[in-house]
Amino acid sequence: MRSSDFIHLTLRAMLTSRLRTLLTVLGIAIGIAAVVLLTTLGQGIRLYVLENFSQFGSRIVAINPGKTQTGGVGGLLSSTRPLSLSDAASLRYLPYVEHVVPLVQGAGAIEFGRRVRHTDILGVGGDMAVAWRFPLLLGRFLADEAGAASQPYAVLGHKVWRELFAGESPLGQFVRVGGERYRVRGVMAEKGQMLGFDLDDIVYIPVDRALTLFNRAGLMEIDVTYRAGIQTETLTELIRQRLIERHGREDFSLITQDQMLASMDRILGILAAAVAGLGGISLLVGAIGITTIMVTTVRERRAEVGLLRALGATSAQILRLFLAEAVLLALLGGIVGLLLAMLLLTALVVLLPALPVTVDLVYLSLALLLSVVVGLLAGVLPARQAARLSPVLALQAE
16 A cells, blocks of 8 residues: 555545544544643742742741650640740851741731731741842831840831731831731831732741730741851751750651651642543543544445555555544644644633743644554554454445
C-alpha cells in the first residue's frame, strides 16, 4: 500500500462520517482542555502560595510552645512552660542571629472618633518590620524598649488606616485598641493577602502590652532571623540548647522556613496531582469514546477491509490504517483542546486579574503528546480486530 493511498483512506474514513468525527474530536478536546486548565491553575496557585509564603524571608526559624510527641500517662499530665519575653531576649545573643520577633495574636475593636473597625491585633517586638520585610508608608514602627514597659504606641495596617482615617495622616492621633488608648506611631505599606489572611487589616502594638490585653501567660511564637554564613541545622541546635537550659527540657517546637516551604510544596503538589487526575477522568471518557467509535467503524468497514486484503494489503497495514485514524482523531482533539484551554485561561485572566495563571510550554507539549498516546492506546483493540478479519468472511459482509 502506497503512502498516498494510506493517507487517502485515513482521511476519507474521517470525512465520510463527519458528525462522528466531530463528536470524537470534541470528546478528546474537552478532556485535554480539562487537563491543561486544571494543571495550569494548580501549578499557578502552587507557585503563588509558595511565593507569598516566602515573602517573609528564607532564613527564619519559628519557635512555638509545646512539643508533639508520644508519651504515657506522665506525658499527658505534664505541663508545658510557655515561651516568655525573657526567652526571646536570650536568643538575641546567639551567633549570627539578626532579629528576634516575639508574637502574640488576638482580635478586637479599633476605634477612632465614631468609627469602629473589628480586626486582628498583633503584639510584636520592634524588629518585626525589618525581620518580616514589611515596609512602612508613614511614620515609624514600634520601638524596642528592652527591660521597660512599652509606651502605648500603635502602628496601623494599610486598610485600617484607610477605613478609620480616610487617607488622612494619623500620626500622633489617639485610637482605642481593645478598649485601651494608644497613640498612632506609623502606617504600614500595602501588602495584600497571604493564604486568605489580609496583611493590611491588622493593628500592631507592643508585645508586652498585648500579653496584658489578651490575658496570656506566654507568647504564641518567637521568630528568629539569622545572617548567611551558618547552617540552619547548626542555628536550630543552638536555639534548642539555649531554651533547654532555660526550661529544663524540650517543651517547644522549632520549624525552619525550609521545612515550612517543603511541607507546603508537598501538600500543594499532591493537590495539583489530584486536580490533574480529575482532568484525566475527562480524558479517559474521551478515550473510551474513541474506542467505541473505532469498534463501530471496524464493523461498518468489514467489506472494505476484506477488499483491501484481497488486493494484497497485509494484516500489519490494516492495523496501521486503523491506528492512524485513531491517533489522528486524538491529535485533532488535542489541538482543539489546547486552543479551548488557552481561550478559557485568557478569559479567566481578563475577568479575574488576581487569579495566578502560569502557562508552561512543557505542560502544553505533554498534553499534546498525551492526546496522541490516548489515541494510540484507544485504537489498539479495534485495529487488531480489523487486522484479524478473514478476507473471505469480510467480503461476505458486502
